[in-house]
Amino acid sequence: MSAVTGNEPHLLVVDDDERIRGLLQKFLIRNGFLVSVARDAAQARRVLAGLEFDMIVLDVMMPGEDGISLTRDLRKRSTVPVLLLTAKGETANRIEGLEAGADDYLVKPFEPKELLLRINAILRRVPQPRAAEPAPKMLHLGAVRYDMDRGELWRGDVPIRLTATEAALMRLFAAAPGAAMSRERLVADLGREDAAQERAVDVQITRLRRKIEEDPKAPRYLQTVRGEGYMLAPD
Structure with a gap:
């Protein structure tokens, strides 16, 4: 023990x-x-x-x-x-x-x-709590902003709750804004133990869009790149 x-x-x-x-x-x-x-x-x-x-x-x-x-x-x-x-x-x-x-x-x-x-x-x-730091690095997604240092999503002064998987996806996308990421890469980077979970990634993306986008059915910031995967496109 x-x-x-x-x-x-x-x-x-x-x-x-x-x-x-x-x-x-x-x-x-x-x-x-x-x-x-x-x-x-x-x-x-x-x-x-x-x-x-x-x-x-x-x-x-x-x-x-x-x-x-x-x-x-x-x-x-x-x-x-x-x-x-x-x-x-x-x-x-x-x-x-x-x-x-x-x-x-x-x-x-x-x-x-x-x-x-x-x-x-x-x-x-799961994002670990971090001490507050001056001048945080921010990505702006319309009315939403993403604090890259803390791994936090905000709408104005209101924090947007993210599950552990949603937070991990945001970290991955924020590390390479404007770059398309395949479902295969996202599955691997999320650390899942079985490799055939691309449909599950699609579900997580759909949930994340509901928290980011004004119109999740016509996403502006978390885009689908045909034949390549998904891409975060901040302002």
Whole structure:
């Protein structure tokens, strides 16, 4: 078991299967995490009301409110990363989870090592808080501005919440404004462990456009470059 240092990421595991909850909790604790558990969405809400977490590992199929509904509601007020666990392997189910605001998904049954890799990959993408610095580097996207140093998106004085994956995409685009990036490159740079997730990238781009563009259906700043991928085109 890893030594406790006080800096361990705190995870919330939500699953209605008591055996799976216990196994995941023991496995993740052995690998250096603090772990709380909840048996359903209602209990998860009570736990989230009193504690802050670095990430939520959330089963989709639960009695009562399902994981996708809970994720969609959480996204209205929180950017805590969410990894969905689903027994459904259909593409539509995965895409529904991503559209709800999840950062990634894992189809049951899975190898514990793959879960660990996914969790660590998502946590690496979460922007770390930084001390305020003078004269921040800004990209202007109409009424929206992107602080390159902090990795923050603002509309006037109001911050725009970004999920971990959305924040990672903005960092990638901002590092090379005006340059097209292929879906393959974005999948690789996001650190996903399986390579065939280009459709998932399209979903993340759609969500990001809703936060940037005046008209997401006719994007001015996060453009599609035919045959090449996507490009950030600041003012």
